[in-house]
Amino acid sequence: MLAAAIPVLWGVTTGPLLRGVVAQNFATSVICLVMLLLAQGYGRPSYTDLALVLAVLGPVGTLVYARLLAEEDDKVPPQSRPATILTVTATVPVVIASCVAAGPGRAAVKVALVGLLLIAGNMTASQTLSGAYREPGEDRHG
Template sequence: MNGWILAATLLLGAGLTAALWGVATGPLRRRVVAQNLSTAVACPGLLLLAQGYDRPSYVDLALVLALLGPVGTLVFARLLAPELAEDPPRAQGATRAAAVLGAVVVVAVCGATGPGRAMAKLLLTGVLLIGGNLVASRALTGAAQRPGGWGRGPLPWTKP
């Protein structure tokens, strides 16, 4: 077992266990945040496994997950907007920690991969992962705190 696989095992084991616990227990706001952060843990885990097993197809899976994970969070939150307005999620610390984790993993795997097409795909995955989770987290807190909830007024990440 090499270091990449060990890091992926630790990351996926701890991160997905915490996300599963958050989804399975507690108030709705914790479940929404845990669902969003599960993508932020699974995607870097797949990047580490791709490097450890030398399987570029895992990077493709991480790219798709980084694209669709935040979209799923927004759809989930859109359907539960009235409940979230009563008890808004607060996840700034967890979202920042997940963004830093994603950035560290992407930079480490990019350093091991070297320049080329694979590095461009890794960087795109990192941008989608970090940006998508930050936007989804901001939209969750902004939509829940705005009077009228979703679908009224400006988007949460734009200035009024």
């Protein structure tokens, strides 16, 4: 978790606001994956519930910020694609391992749902953030 905190802190503290939003979305995804691993490692199903809540609220928060920042004139578009690819690449093995460790049943379904929400939320947020950037003088409504 500390290794992921360094690029997140760098993204939040430097550059345009949209880069900070990308970093926030990435941090939410990392925390969700860590919660899934901790849930299996310590045998605490409540950590899976926390990961589920974060998987829903994280991308929603990113979409809200992207909407609020859509009028900002940032000179550099956010680079959300690498963070999305990294998140999806990390989510698949963590979710598969957590589902196997949880065994068949409701817990495995919950873990799989967290994984699907993380992937779908990150892909949606990435597309939205890419669309929130506009060239100076470009009309965004057509």
